[in-house]
Amino acid sequence: MSFENTDVFVVGGGPAGLVAAIAARRQGARVTLADGARPPIDKACGEGLMPQGVRALARLGIELPSADSHPIQGVEFFTRDRSAGAKFSQGFGLGVRRTKLHNFLLKAASIWGVRLLWNSPVSALDASSAFVGDKRLRFDYLIGADGGSSTVSSAMGFKAARLQDKRFGFRRHFAAAPWSDCVQVYWAPGFQVYVTPVGDGQVGVAVISRNSKLRVAPAVSYFPNLARRLRAAEPTSAERGSASVSRRLPRVTRGNVALVGDASGSLDAITGDGLSLAFEQAEALGDALRDGDLSIYEAAHRRIRRVPSLMSSALLAMDRYPLLNSLVMRGLAAKPTIFSQLLNFHTTSELPVQRLA
Numbered sequence: 404m405s406f407e408n409t410d411v412f413v414v415g416g417g418p419a420g421l422v423a424a425i426a427a428r429r430q431g432a433r434v435t436l437a438d439g440a441r442p443p444i445d446k447a448c449g450e451g452l453m454p455q456g457v458r459a460l461a462r463l464g465i466e467l468p469s470a471d472s473h474p475i476q477g478v479e480f481f482t483r484d485r486s487a488g489a490k491f492s493q494g495f496g497l498g499v500r501r502t503k504l505h506n507f508l509l510k511a512a513s514i515w516g517v518r519l520l521w522n523s524p525v526s527a528l529d530a531s532s533a534f535v536g537d538k539r540l541r542f543d544y545l546i547g548a549d550g551g552s553s554t555v556s557s558a559m560g561f562k563a564a565r566l567q568d569k570r571f572g573f574r575r576h577f578a579a580a581p582w583s584d585c586v587q588v589y590w591a592p593g594f595q596v597y598v599t600p601v602g603d604g605q606v607g608v609a610v611i612s613r614n615s616k617l618r619v620a621p622a623v624s625y626f627p628n629l630a631r632r633l634r635a636a637e638p639t640s641a642e643r644g645s646a647s648v649s650r651r652l653p654r655v656t657r658g659n660v661a662l663v664g665d666a667s668g669s670l671d672a673i674t675g676d677g678l679s680l681a682f683e684q685a686e687a688l689g690d691a692l693r694d695g696d697l698s699i700y701e702a703a704h705r706r707i708r709r710v711p712s713l714m715s716s717a718l719l720a721m722d723r724y725p726l727l728n729s730l731v732m733r734g735l736a737a738k739p740t741i742f743s744q745l746l747n748f749h750t751t752s753e754l755p756v757q758r759l760a
């Protein structure tokens with residue numbers, strides 16, 4: 404049997420794993436990443452990257468090319484009879500197809516000198532080695548970036564996550580020039596439809612609900628204006644679905660092992676925070692590896708999740724309680740500054756400076 408050595412071994416080459424690998428390489432570590440799938444890896448996703456995620460990538464020297472993405476300037480909410488919206492106060496978000504994001508991040512990781520092993524499921528893990536294909540790999544640090552059903556988490560004895568909520572999402576793309584520079588969220592009783600501009604001639608449409616059978620077309624038909632816009636638009640992808648899960652782990656580090664991205668817990672897709680959380684966590688993990696102290700990452704992980712978790716709970720309450728939804732929409736429509744302050748809080752963690760009354 405042959406052995407190989409690396410300083411940091413990343414299991415999972417989705418967005419979290421690739422950016423964590425880059426963050427570790429930037430600290431000078433030798434990094435090997437293995438993923439069981441072949442690139443580019445696609446996934447059901449609303450594909451909106453919030454400004455805090457764009458900023459985290461920029462701090463790591465990663466800038467998505469404008470040809471592969473579409474700028475997002477804010478968020479708009481619609482019900483059948485009301486609308487409200489706000490622009491980001493600092494920076495911009497990006498709409499980006501998952502396949503393009505994956506291609507770009509894997510190229511960046513490769514330029515940084517990360518050793519990338521695709522089609523390479525990882526098995527037989529312990530605290531210092533793992534099997535990748537027929538080779539045994541030894542490492543100093545292990546990073547579990549292997550998504551919501553993390554093998555690293557279960558094999559390395561992490562306490563199980565507490566499942567807080569579970570919904571279902573489906574997404575499809577359409578050939579249509581984006582009609583807004585914002586992510587649009589259409590609220591219906593029991594579900595939301597998201598429209599994200601992902602290119603000059605393409606929008607992504609995602610539906611999220613508690614009904615695992617609710618697909619994009621019937622959800623869109625609930626909103627006549629949206630249905631009219633999409634009626635003539637050719638679908639450019641097959642429909643793809645995934646669970647949208649809110650789960651929290653008691654700890655995300657254990658000895659020389661750290662979890663990042665969805666492997667370290669997740670929030671409902673309602674806030675569009677998953678990728679941003681992963682990138683901010685990856686950055687913090689790089690800093691902790693530099694200092695050889697994963698407790699720094701444990702504390703940073705809690706801090707990074709705090710505001711998105713709060714926003715997610717608030718928006719899920721709007722999903723559950725129609726009366727609350729109607730009151731909030733009425734308030735946001737009547738006082739746009741409230742929406743701006745909440746969006747600013749969400750994307751910068753700065754508390755509103757004015758009283759909300």
Ligand SMILES: Cc1cc2nc3c(=O)[nH]c(=O)nc-3n(C[C@H](O)[C@H](O)[C@H](O)COP(=O)(O)OP(=O)(O)OC[C@H]3O[C@@H](n4cnc5c(N)ncnc54)[C@H](O)[C@@H]3O)c2cc1C
Pocket residue numbers: 414415416417418419420437438439440444446447448449450451452453523524525526548549550551553554571572573609611645646647648663664665666669672675676677678679681
């Ligand atoms: C419907 C829906 C809409 C969403 N919309 C948004 C949005 O608009 N904006 C946003 O920011 N987030 C959104 N999210 C969340 C976002 O998709 C996730 O947070 C993000 O994909 C997490 O990335 P990750 O790298 O942690 O995990 P993943 O993308 O799941 O990657 C994990 C990787 O690990 C690999 N792997 C697993 N097990 C092994 C193994 N044993 N060995 C080797 N490799 C392994 C897999 O092949 C995979 O490539 C949405 C989620 C859903 C469900």
